[in-house]
Amino acid sequence: MSGNGFFDxxxxxxxxxxxxxxxxxxxxxxxxxxxxxxxxQQADLLxxxxxxxxxxxxSTAGTERLIPFDIVPRILxxxxxxxxxxxxxxxxxxxxxxxxxxxHGQEIIKAGVIPSSxxxxxxxYRPEMxxxxxxxxxxxxxxxxxxxxxAEGEFYVLEDNLRTPSGVxxxxxNRSVMMRLFPALFHDNRVAPVAHYPAELLRRLRSVAPPxxxxxxxxxxxxxxxxNSAYFEHAFLAEEMGVELVEGKDLFVRGxxxxxxxxxxxxxxxxxxxxxxxxxxxxxxxxxxxxxGVPGLLSVYRNGGVTLANAVGTGVADDxxxxxxxPEIIRFYLGEEPILxxxxxxxxxxxxxxxxxxxxxxxxxxxxTQGSGGYGMLxxxxxxxxxxxxxxxxxxxxxxxxxxxxxxxxxxxxxxVDEGVAPRHxxxxxxxxxxxxxxxxxxxxxxxxxxxxxxxxxxxxxxGGTKDTWVLED
Amino acid sequence: xxxxxxxxxxxxxRYIERAENVARIxxxxxRLEAQGRMHGGTESEWSAVLKILTAEAQFSERYPHADQESxxxxxxxxxxxxxxIWNCVYAxxxxxxxxxxxxxxxxxxxxxxxxxxxxxxDMAGLxxxxxxxxxxxxxxxxxxxxxxxxxxxxxxxxxxxNRIGTFIERADNTSRLLDTKYQLLAANTxxxxxxxxxxxxxxxxxxxxxxxxxxxxxxxxxxxxTSERVAEMLVLRADMPRSLRFCFDNVTSHLESLSGGRQLxxxxxxxxxRARLRYGRMERILETGLHDFLEEASSRIxxxxxxxxxxFLMTV
Numbered sequence: 065m066s067g068n069g070f071f072d073x074x075x076x077x078x079x080x081x082x083x084x085x086x087x088x089x090x091x092x093x094x095x096x097x098x099x100x101x102x103x104x105q106q107a108d109l110l111x112x113x114x115x116x117x118x119x120x121x122x123s124t125a126g127t128e129r130l131i132p133f134d135i136v137p138r139i140l141x142x143x144x145x146x147x148x149x150x151x152x153x154x155x156x157x158x159x160x161x162x163x164x165x166x167x168h169g170q171e172i173i174k175a176g177v178i179p180s181s182x183x184x185x186x187x188x189y190r191p192e193m194x195x196x197x198x199x200x201x202x203x204x205x206x207x208x209x210x211x212x213x214x215a216e217g218e219f220y221v222l223e224d225n226l227r228t229p230s231g232v233x234x235x236x237x238n239r240s241v242m243m244r245l246f247p248a249l250f251h252d253n254r255v256a257p258v259a260h261y262p263a264e265l266l267r268r269l270r271s272v273a274p275p276x277x278x279x280x281x282x283x284x285x286x287x288x289x290x291x292n293s294a295y296f297e298h299a300f301l302a303e304e305m306g307v308e309l310v311e312g313k314d315l316f317v318r319g320x321x322x323x324x325x326x327x328x329x330x331x332x333x334x335x336x337x338x339x340x341x342x343x344x345x346x347x348x349x350x351x352x353x354x355x356x357g358v359p360g361l362l363s364v365y366r367n368g369g370v371t372l373a374n375a376v377g378t379g380v381a382d383d384x385x386x387x388x389x390x391p392e393i394i395r396f397y398l399g400e401e402p403i404l405x406x407x408x409x410x411x412x413x414x415x416x417x418x419x420x421x422x423x424x425x426x427x428x429x430x431x432x433t434q435g436s437g438g439y440g441m442l443x444x445x446x447x448x449x450x451x452x453x454x455x456x457x458x459x460x461x462x463x464x465x466x467x468x469x470x471x472x473x474x475x476x477x478x479x480x481v482d483e484g485v486a487p488r489h490x491x492x493x494x495x496x497x498x499x500x501x502x503x504x505x506x507x508x509x510x511x512x513x514x515x516x517x518x519x520x521x522x523x524x525x526x527x528g529g530t531k532d533t534w535v536l537e538d
Numbered sequence: 539x540x541x542x543x544x545x546x547x548x549x550x551x552r553y554i555e556r557a558e559n560v561a562r563i564x565x566x567x568x569r570l571e572a573q574g575r576m577h578g579g580t581e582s583e584w585s586a587v588l589k590i591l592t593a594e595a596q597f598s599e600r601y602p603h604a605d606q607e608s609x610x611x612x613x614x615x616x617x618x619x620x621x622x623i624w625n626c627v628y629a630x631x632x633x634x635x636x637x638x639x640x641x642x643x644x645x646x647x648x649x650x651x652x653x654x655x656x657x658x659x660d661m662a663g664l665x666x667x668x669x670x671x672x673x674x675x676x677x678x679x680x681x682x683x684x685x686x687x688x689x690x691x692x693x694x695x696x697x698x699x700n701r702i703g704t705f706i707e708r709a710d711n712t713s714r715l716l717d718t719k720y721q722l723l724a725a726n727t728x729x730x731x732x733x734x735x736x737x738x739x740x741x742x743x744x745x746x747x748x749x750x751x752x753x754x755x756x757x758x759x760x761x762x763x764t765s766e767r768v769a770e771m772l773v774l775r776a777d778m779p780r781s782l783r784f785c786f787d788n789v790t791s792h793l794e795s796l797s798g799g800r801q802l803x804x805x806x807x808x809x810x811x812r813a814r815l816r817y818g819r820m821e822r823i824l825e826t827g828l829h830d831f832l833e834e835a836s837s838r839i840x841x842x843x844x845x846x847x848x849x850f851l852m853t854v
Contacts, residue, residue: 112654290635299638309639314540316854325541327695327796327850 071215072487073138073477084141084536087253092136092478092485100135100480103245107133110241132529133238134479135245138490138511142256142538145507148211148219148494151403153503154394156207156496159226159381161397163203167193167377177396178389186386188379188434190342192349196366198375199272200500205373206265206337207496208232208510211404213475220407220472222491224390226382227374228339231510231530232495233297236261236304238532239508254537256507261495262304264506265337268499269305273334274368276320281334283307284324286315288340288356293525298339310336317360320369335371342376384433384467385411412459412466421459421468425452428468429520430459443520445471474520477531479513489514491522492533507535541851543640544699546633548846550641550649551703553630557623558680559711561673563590564613566748568670571606573740582722584609590718591621607661610669615659623676627656642690645683652679698792702846705792709785710839712749716772717832719745720765735762742768749780769828770820773835782835783815789842796850804845811838 071077074085081089111130140148165171166183173180183189208229210222239258243250266283273281287298289311302309314325315333323330338345344354349362364370380386388409394402410417410428421428430442442455459466476487494509511531512522522528567587584604588594593612596619601608616622631653634646655675664672684704691697723741742763746752751771758775759767775781790812793805823831 285639290632295635296638302639308540308543310540311542314542323854325854327539327541327544327699327853328798328800329853 070473070487070489071213071475073213073475073490076216084139084144084534087249088137088139091249091252097484100485104135104480107135107241107245110244111237131234131524132515133241134488134513134515134529134531135242136478136480136485137242137249137532137534138477138492138513139534139536141536144217145256145535147217147403149505149507151219152207152209152494152496152505154398154400154403155209155221155224155390156204156498156503158394158397159207159224159390160201160203160498162393163375163378163381164201165397166380168195172393172396175396177392178386182385182389183380186380186383188342188377188383190377190380192362192366193375193377197368199274199371202272202498202500203375203378204381205268205272205375205498207498208493209496211492211494212407212472213492214473215475219404221390221404222407222472223384224382224387225493226378227341229493229495230294230297230339231493231512232261233300234530235495235506235508235510235533236300238510238530242532253534256535256537258506258508261506262301264497264504265301266305266307268497268504269335269337269371269373271500272371272373274371276368277334282332283335283337284310284315284333286310286312286336286338286340288344292339294339301337312355312357315358315361317358317364320364320367322358322361322364322370333370335373337373342379345372345376379434384409384431385413385464388467407469407472410468412463412468417468418459418463421466422456425456425468427471429471430455430466430468433465433467441521443471446519471520474514474522477511477513479515479529479531481515481517486517488517489520489522490531508533539695539699541853543637543696545847545851546636547640547696547699548703550630550633550637551700552707553626553633554649554652554680554683555704555707556621556711557626557630558677559708559715560591560613560621560623560626561676561680562748563587563711563715564610565670565673566744567609568606568673569744569747570741573744586718586722587613590714592714593619593621596620610664611661614669614672615656615661615664624656624659627653640696642686644690645686648679648683648686652683655679695796698796699850702789702792705785705788706839706843706846708780709782709789710836712772712780712782712785713832713835713839715745715748716769717829717836720769720828720832723765738763738765746771751778751780754778766820766824769824773823773831774815774818774820776816783812786812786815802849804842804849807838807842807845811835811842 074081074089076082108130111133162172172178173183204226206229208225208231210225211219212222213219235258269283270281283305284307285298285302287295287309289295292298299309308324310324316323316325318330322333322336324333340356343351345357346359346361347354347357348359362376365372365376387406388411391402391406394400410421412418412421421430426444426447428444430444432440442451444452474489474491477490478485479488481488490511490513492509492511494505497504511533512524512528513531514520514522515527515529524530564587567583570583584606585594587609588597588604591613597604597612600618601612612619612622614623617624619625631649634641634649638646687697687700739762742765743752746755746763746768749772755763755767755771758771771778771781773782776783776787778784786808790805790808793802793808797805
């Protein structure tokens with residue numbers, strides 16, 4: 065089933081079943097196709113009934129739909145996972161140190177590792193954060209690091225998501241649906257559990273309460289509202305953690321604290337796990353036209369009356385132009401070699417890189433420096449001549465707005481599609497938590513799969529699906 | 539609890555109940571139609587449906603005249619009628635969506651499945667399903683909603699707000715249903731000793747069936763159906779689940795649990811109304827006129843609803 069020069073997670077390159085997949089390969093062989101079809105329909109029904117849907121921007125077909133769920137799991141061995149885990153901790157630890165530094169002494173700029181223009185002129189840099197101390201110096205409490213694999217033992221970080229990464233609810237629901245559909249599989253394979261993620265998250269959020277909070281701090285999840293694409297996830301996490309799900313209108317600032325409007329009057333909030341962007345947090349401090357936030361929130365935050373997770377201003381560290389410097393960032397703060405590599409990246413604001421990109425655009429993936437979610441990107445080999453021309457013009461008009469990367473040979477994983485079980489390209493987003501007492505990552509993550517044959521775009525907004533992700537206990 | 543959460547719970551309860559009530563009201567007229575006992579021409583019976591729902595004006599904007607098909611379409615699947623069953627379920631589901639972190643997943647699934655069963659329904663689909671079957675389905679979904687809420691939610695303040703929504707809506711509906719039918723049927727059948735027993739049996743029988751009280755009536759009164767007793771049953775009986783008394787016994791007890799010793803105006807208003815229902819006598823109410831009594835009841839229910847929002851939703 066492998067072929068086309070791609071590394072297949074089940075069959076490697078030579079067609080022999082790799083060890084972590086031996087149980088699933090047998091299962092695939094022994095299970096009749098009709099059973100898969102029936103189970104897939106059952107899964108669709110479960111997701112539909114549970115209302116696990118997401119909203120698609122710019123879609124005319126309706127504002128809600130299901131993310132397709134594929135019933136063939138993606139599997140990592142215990143040793144593969146341990147290497148990923150170490151690399152993820154290293155990377156997120158360095159990024160937190162980087163954020164603390166650029167909002168304080170800026171040693172990394174003084175040392176000449178990163179040009180100051182890269183930081184100060186970045187639209188995601190928040191001068192409001194300068195010299196502000198956040199509890200335990202943690203900026204990124206929740207990170208979603210996108211990882212792709214191209215060969216045995218060869219993983220690359222594609223993107224760091226350090227603002228409001230989403231998808232963890234799918235990791236949890238996919239597992240719970242798999243266990244419901246195929247209980248026997250979990251009996252035969254030793255799969256590390258993921259269900260404790262909300263408990264880990266809550267513990268770490270509570271660990272970064274503001275100094276003035278009492279010993280039993282109040283956590284709330286803040287959502288832009290039911291029409292946000294990830295609303296289901298916000299509600300899911302609040303429910304699983306047993307904390308309030310609030311919108312801006314449920315909160316107000318009085319004195320040096322943030323309060324929730326309750327049926328019994330105001331109640332103080334200490335830690336806000338906010339799932340809306342910096343610019344919407346406070347209309348007095350940021351975008352006055354965004355009404356989703358809380359007037360005065362930033363001033364309370366700056367006075368240490370409330371903790372925001374993630375901190376304000378983390379976008380400067382996950383911006384695609386900063387991404388280029390992450391290996392240097394790791395070396396600078398930790399004195400270690402990066403365990404997980406970056407994908408080689410061309411910066412369109414560098415003349416030689418730009419010339420290369422313009423010439424080779426048909427073989428590159430071009431991304432907006434500050435974009436996310438697969439919007440506004442070009443996959444060169446899939447694009448038409450007109451697409452190439454359009455992006456050439458865009459790059460020339462705004463070189464700083466774009467980066468380009470070689471089209472990666474993303475690994476494939478067997479996937480149940482209309483024509484049966486066939487290889488489809490996948491990636492992986494594990495979720496890394498950081499609190500006062502250290503870091504955690506539950507074994508697994510969100511595996512996204514491009515359901516169209518040959519497609520390399522896994523984003524759900526672009527028709528991708530998801531899989532349950534197994535880490536085997538060895 | 540967040541005020542906005544309380545508000546969503548309350549409205550989720552109200553909208554599901556309203557969907558059920560609309561189904562019950564239109565069901566009465568379908569029953570009468572099937573029995574061929576529509577009085578004063580069919581027009582007035584179908585107009586009565588609109589009157590109970592205070593939707594005459596909205597209806598006449600888009601439909602030339604009120605007959606079985608137009609009124610049925612208007613109150614069931616019409617997406618432009620804010621009180622259609624379609625819109626009630628839609629609104630209940632939107633509120634439930636904002637409550638994903640509060641209500642049990644079973645309750646969300648119940649509301650969501652109801653919505654999915656209705657979302658794409660059109661008139662052809664409704665006729666294929668059978669109008670009466672559809673009304674039964676709506677009632678069943680509402681029964682399920684209450685049962686799931688009762689059996690899966692913590693019986694805490696969230697539950698109380700949901701129940702208060704249910705009973706405020708039900709009381710309002712019972713009051714309006716009884717008022718409209720009483721006026722219409724008194725004109726047709728005469729009152730008291732002049733009433734035609736056969737007409738009373740069918741007409742009031744349909745009303746009793748609409749509120750699931752046909753059998754209960756016979757268990758309680760063991761006698762012919764009279765308008766006075768129907769009124770007594772729907773206003774004063776403490777054991778009749780759709781009576782005003784029953785609704786307000788529930789509203790006051792839930793408010794008591796919510797107020798937690800605070801002096802709340804809504805609790806006082808509800809208690810005052812409940813006292814009237816508890817200590818009232820049907821003969822006295824009929825002497826001064828049932829219509830006046832029910833009109834006052836409706837306005838009291840409305841003020842209590844407004845006061846509820848002042849006491850719980852606008853606390854800051």
